[in-house]
Amino acid sequence: MTVLDHALDLALRGWPVFPANPAQKPDPFSKAPHLPKASAPGEKDGGHWLASADPGVIRGWWRRWPRALIGFPTGLRTQCVVIDLDPKDVPVEAMLAALTRFCGRLRYEDPETGEIVEPAFAFTQSGGLHLYFAWPTEAEFAEMERNLQRVGGIFKPTIGSPTDVFRRFLKAGEVGPELAHIDVRGEGGYVIAPPSVMVDGKAYSWAIPRGEILPPLPRRLRGVITGEFLTEAERQSRRAAARSQQRRGSSTEIADRRVKAAVDAAIGRALDMARTAAPGSRNRGVYDAAVWLGRIVRGGFLGRAEAESMLFANLPAGVPPTEPKIKHTISNGLDAPVPAFSPAELGPGRAA
Structure with missing residues (x-):
């Protein structure tokens, strides 16, 4: 299957995609959408907001940019939150192990059926990892609101795209350096989906492909992202x-x-x-x-x-x-x- 075939497969499953620039850094447009920019800051009429699940539109894009990466919006449109592990200081295996220890576990076990649901895992072209979790349910957002009221935080009914989410805990000395450089891609963000290939041949690949069902964000990790969990x-x-x-x-x-x-x-x-x-x-x-x-x-x-x-x-x-x-x-x-x-x-x- 070609990259276009994979993009069409994602669209067939109801998830919009867009073409992204395969240039490597320091090119300022590396991995940026091959689409017009928004008309003004905060507007949702350009860039990744133009992602489509229409096969005709997608084919037209890849005819114009045959080497394009598959841009994949995160958040409500694709019902997922992606945790981005960027191994700048330590190996990604150490980052994953530390994150798993912090959370207790990353997978989810259904208490009624016993079914185990693993997050989707994708290796990035730079040697990092993308972990795919489910977008929170209404019940989970209600739980977040209650927790934040209890600790005096501010509730926002969404999961955005904050960077270096463990920085408060790193600053307090409560976690190790393995949890540095962990970002979130939620509403308003996007990732590059496998099997996209950069111009230099470095590629994204699935370790555990995304299925129809994703596990929820582990409560402790979600708490770090939203402010429910305090230092x-x-x-x-x-x-x-x-x-x-x-x-x-x-x-x-x-x-x-x-x-x-x-x-x-x-x-x-x-x-x-x-x-x-x-x-x-x-x-x-x-x-x-x-x-x-x-x-x-x-x-x-x-x-x-x-x-x-x-x-x-x-x-x-x-x-x-x-x-x-x-x-x-x-x-x-x-x-x-x-x-x-x-x-x-x-x-x-x-x-x-």
Whole structure:
């Protein structure tokens, strides 16, 4: 079978595909879609969003680009989430073994039938691995929402395409280097499907081909991706916040439970803002979070030392608490000349 035949086979099973550039890096268009770009950032009218399951369209693409790779969208359209293991520092076998140990197991065993479902495994052209799991069900998304509410996280009803998902745990020293360089391809992402071949002859190949049924993401891995699973430092920070909340709960200054809930939610949002700040805006993210906590401190609902401790425990990946600049950033944010938080902001009937 040719690459085109494999692309048509995927389409026959209801999964859209698109042609991608087989050039190797440093070509800036390596593995990029051979299709028009989106009309504007965030629009879904170009690139991999133009993937099709129409045999006529696919044949036309491969007549134009006969050496094209098979681009395979991930997420809702193909009902899968792909975990990408990129062996930059350690062998991919060591990465797979470490991921399996972390998760307990990658396969799924049906509790009623005993049937075992393995994830699909594909070797990448660079020596990495793609592991294919099922897109979460409605019940799984509901479980994610409950878990995130319990830990004070922000629920998003999707699985996106974050990179280096174990960075928080690596930074905390809770996992080894084998779990570095593990990315996710979910909604809005794509992978290259076997048996695509790069211009230099390096190819993608199946170790375990994708069947009709895929196992769900292991709960622990899903928790790392979504934020349901916390590092020990994050858990300690949340426990400290909970103790502070208990103390505040007995205070006449927060007699109104709705005010307490608003304060707790604001603290959670501020810590998430700091922890998830992207590269290039990490300092700004920490500063903005400190400004929010500063308002709560000046309102009398949180101690300054406690606010600093929370921020240091929730720094973005790649920002060590020993970095001289970060202490200055936190101090400036806490001292920013903005009004103190007041229960009056919640409107009539909500003040203590």
